[in-house]
Amino acid sequence: MDEVKVVVAHSERATLRVGDVFLKVDADQARIDVEVEAMDLAPVPTPEVLWRKPPVLAIAALPGTTLGRLGEPSTASPAAWAAAGAAIRKLHDAPLPPRPSRSIVALAAELDDECELLVTNGVLPADLVTRNRQVAEAALRPWTPAFTHGDLQIEHVFLDGDEVTGIIDWSEAGQGDALYDLATFTLGHEEHLDDVVAGYGTDIDLDVIHAWWSLRSLLVIRWLVEHGFDPFAQGCEVDVLRSRM
Numbered sequence: 001m002d003e004v005k006v007v008v009a010h011s012e013r014a015t016l017r018v019g020d021v022f023l024k025v026d027a028d029q030a031r032i033d034v035e036v037e038a039m040d041l042a043p044v045p046t047p048e049v050l051w052r053k054p055p056v057l058a059i060a061a062l063p064g065t066t067l068g069r070l071g072e073p074s075t076a077s078p079a080a081w082a083a084a085g086a087a088i089r090k091l092h093d094a095p096l097p098p099r100p101s102r103s104i105v106a107l108a109a110e111l112d113d114e115c116e117l118l119v120t121n122g123v124l125p126a127d128l129v130t131r132n133r134q135v136a137e138a139a140l141r142p143w144t145p146a147f148t149h150g151d152l153q154i155e156h157v158f159l160d161g162d163e164v165t166g167i168i169d170w171s172e173a174g175q176g177d178a179l180y181d182l183a184t185f186t187l188g189h190e191e192h193l194d195d196v197v198a199g200y201g202t203d204i205d206l207d208v209i210h211a212w213w214s215l216r217s218l219l220v221i222r223w224l225v226e227h228g229f230d231p232f233a234q235g236c237e238v239d240v241l242r243s244r245m
Contacts (some may be wrong), residue, residue: 010227020061031056031171034099038173042147043094044087045166062168064160070153070188071235075099078195079162085199088156088185089163093180099174101145107215108140114219123222124238132218132241136198138211139177148176152184179204183212188235190243210244217241 002019009015026032047059060220067084070075074081102110115133115213118124149156150172158165176188182204186193197204217237222233231237 001130012227014025017061022047022061024057024059025055026057026103026171027055033172035169035171038097038149038170041094041097042167042170043171044091044195046162047166047168059168062158064158064163064168065163066155066158067192068154068189070155071233072187074154074189074192075163076159078192078198079161081195082199083159083162083164084157084185085182085196086201087167088152088196089200089202090150091149091167092148092181096145096175097173098148098234101148101174104140104142111136111140111215111218116181118218118222121222123225124241126232128241128245129218131146132214132244135244136211136215136218138207139180139212141208143177143179146178146181147173148178148181149173149184150176150181152181152204154185154189157185164175177212179208180212180216183209184216187213187216187237188240213240214244 004217005017007015007017007022012028013024013031016023024032024035032052032054036049036052039049046061047062049198050058050060052058067076067080111133115129118129119126146207149167149170151169152167153169156169157167182196183202186196186209193206193209217240221237224237
């Protein structure tokens with residue numbers, strides 16, 4: 001009998017692996033709806049949906065491996081990073097999905113609230129938060145909406161050699177800033193940004209990438225702590241913020 005492996009689990013959702021099947025359990029069916037729709041629309045390889053019975057979504061495992069993990073060095077080749085960049089560009093060039101992006105005003109308000117809580121609750125020192133809030137300002141500008149994954153962590157992109165075999169976890173997909181996806185993908189792996197951009201195939205505003213690194217990190221650190229993850233681990237979100245000082 002195949003073992004049941006807990007891939008990730010917290011109060012909002014859980015993902016289990018049984019053999020070559022992943023079972024995603026999510027009480028918020030809206031997230032599952034977004035994920036299934038996005039996988040159907042995306043012009044890049046995605047997992048096969050095997051069945052769906054709320055609150056469970058069953059998908060097939062993808063061949064290959066990821067480029068690495070946040071907080072750990074990647075041994076993948078420059079060609080593999082470039083291939084990921086090319087796949088991301090293909091996604092961003094696709095027709096827009098129906099889910100709209102957050103407004104810049106709403107995003108800025110959320111960021112300001114989160115920065116205040118990080119300092120008030122003693123999670124991070126004020127100077128670190130203030131500096132990265134300043135860096136994050138460059139991301140708060142008008143952008144042309146693209147089909148974005150919305151949570152394009154390095155662990156969500158699978159490759160076999162230098163070929164992308166699939167992208168997983170589409171529950172945050174929708175219309176958004178293409179540079180946010182690129183920043184999320186390269187978060188903590190700044191040394192591979194040039195390879196990703198080379199595969200992406202167009203000029204990138206690096207100040208905006210840096211801004212999204214700061215903005216994303218500021219927004220997720222408190223959530224990560226509250227859900228049992230460690231953003232203070234070497235190479236993770238707090239180190240990303242420190243690198244901007």
